[in-house]
Amino acid sequence: MTITNVKHSKQIDRAMEAIEEEKKGLDQAQYRLNYHFMAPANWINDPNGLIQHNGLYHLFYQHHPYSVDWGPMHWGHATSSDLINWQHESVALAPSEEYDYEEGNEDIGCFSGSAVSNGDEIALIYTGHVIGKSPKEVQAAAFSKDGVHFNKAEKNPVIKSPPEGLTEDFRDPKVWKHNGSWYMVVGSSINGNGAIPLYKSKDLLEWTYMGVALNGDAAQGDMWECPDLFPIGDKHMLVVSPMNMTDGKNIIMVGEMDYEKGKFIPESVKEIDEGDDFYAAQTFEDERGRRILIAWMDTWKTDFPTKDEGWAGAMTIPRQVVLRDDQKVKLLPVAEIEDLRENHTSYEPLHLSSNELVDINLQETLQHSYEIMINFNLTEANSSGRAGLQLRTSADGTERTEIYLNVKTKELIVDTTLSGEKSHKSIRKAKVDVENNLSLRIFVDTCSLEVCTTDGETWITQRIYPDPKSMGINVFTESTEVLIEEIQTWTLKKVID
Known part of the structure; x- marks a missing residue:
């Protein structure tokens, strides 16, 4: 094991010890949910790395194992055979390197990203975040053969800085494969409007910048987090989580993707969910060909009363994304929910x-x-x-x-x-x-x-x-x-x- 991953392993062991201690007594918590996913204890926010790999569903998520408050971000991890019954696994990613860790700095971590099947391996592509550094956010990769224990790539960071002209807010990479090449969109902004830079790669380690796939307008927030661009039917959809958008939290656009020009052309847009507690939606395609969406069932704008019980945050039920008549976006509770009845x-x-x-x-x-x-x-x-x-x-x-x-x-x-x-x-x-x-x-x-x-x-x-x-x-x-x-x-x- 490399020096990098020895450090990483030690940080994961430390996090797991904290989780085991912190979850004691949670069986007495009156507000713990019965069929919505939660972390074993303490803080949870964005889902990331949603994937089905060799028949098994994986849910990774932003997690602070040491506190009920947001803090140094780790990737929690759970697996399921049916999207309903989840088994907690070892923490997958912990801050440990100069691009995601700094001693004494609490505003650090392995921020959101995505997972892909790379042959027999699962690859995690994530944002290394260290506030106070320049750049503060870079993109990194980690790989696992057993789907549980992940090694950070020696070539990290795989993208060392945001493209010229984009803000230093540069996070939440979403990766997918098209015609034999890997593509990645990252959340960012240009001139006070949301934007998604686009990259291309053959091996998940060397990435070529292709330009900005889409710029938002002034009504769509000043920065786009958690972008997710994917094909569905004869169209593509783009999901983004706009920051500071008036009465908006998560929008979904339907349009056309021009891979040659590296441009997404939106044709319609709607809010995914009109409630207060819905953010950071991410999707994946399962082995049955369904496009499944899960979001964080909370928001930064409300309180977290369950902190008093030793936990904070949960996920929505999984929803299947369906496109009707090339424009109408519908989300249906996955059929597996009925097994709970x-x-x-x-x-x-x-x-x-x-x-x-x-x-x-x-x-x-x-x-x-x-x-x-x-x-x-x-x-x-x-x-x-x-x-x-x-x-x-x-x-x-x-x-x-x-x-x-x-x-x-x-x-x-x-x-x-x-x-x-x-x-x-x-x-x-x-x-x-x-x-x-x-x-x-x-x-x-x-x-x-x-x-x-x-x-x-x-x-x-x-x-x-x-x-x-x-x-x-x-x-x-x-x-x-x-x-x-x-x-x-x-x-x-x-x-x-």
Whole structure:
């Protein structure tokens, strides 16, 4: 083993010892999630290095093993055979070299990146970050034959500085293969607008700069993090996480990729998820040909109440990216989610008159982790009214999370202003294409809520922190009547430790 990787191995051993110590007592944490991925303990943010290699799914992620706060970034690692049941593995990357480590400096680390299958090996391409150095961010590589233990390349950094004219913010490389060559996009900015420089390589170590594949505009934030460019159908998609974009967190563009000119030409753009708690989405193609997306189910702009319990951060459920008619982007919960279902209940159609509230969880069958499918028939709806659900409701109704349709504005709304003392207070809205009905799938976990239209067109993801005793579920109307044609519910079993 080289001197580089002896140091790296020692840092990983140290991190693993800390994790083993820090995770003691987490079984008493009231807000630990049951089916959403979390780190064994302490801080987690961006997913990175998503891949299926030799049949096994790998989820790498930004991790601080020593604290519940963001700090020197490591790559945590977990594996799964089904995208649902995850096994924690050894930390994959730890800061250890001059391009990702500096003694006494807390703003350092192995920042986000991606993973690719390179023959029998898994290759990780990541950003080495050391604040105070110039350049502060470079790109590096590490390789593993067993998929668990990674050696940093002796040629690191493989890209030593950002291209001329781009900002020193230069991170989160995403790598893919096209026609026998490797390509990489990196998050950056030019003149205060987001930008993605493009590189090409034959061996993942020597990279040639091809120019900027796309510049953003002033409305799309001042720096693009976590870029992800990939083919789908006859098109390409680009996912970016804009910094300082007004009411924006993660956008997805559909367009054409000109590999000869090194340019991506966008044709449409949309927000992936309208909730507060969704950032740093990354995708990968699995061995079944599905394009799967996972994001960090938190945001830098909200608090992390679970820090008091010894952990912070989680991932969304995996979602399959589907492109319809070459333009319409839809995200569907992966089919494997249905394997979590237990205790199915199907309700008879229910007609609600104006200003009516009906409890559909009188026996408290649904408590902290469950799925609801519901279909509202709106043919009799009054245009000035609203209809929806109240979840995680207290006995007196003062604590609740509301999900409803504003019939007049045709907006799906998630209101967390009464979701609990520790919850972030907000009202998130998303335009929905409804005429005579609205069909929703709703995924509730201990402290999370993911709401989507059944067609996958619209998502709203929120973290909520209600009192554990708040388990009521009501359907309700205000100033309108409505026919609820379908309500199906399932409890979702615990699969995450």
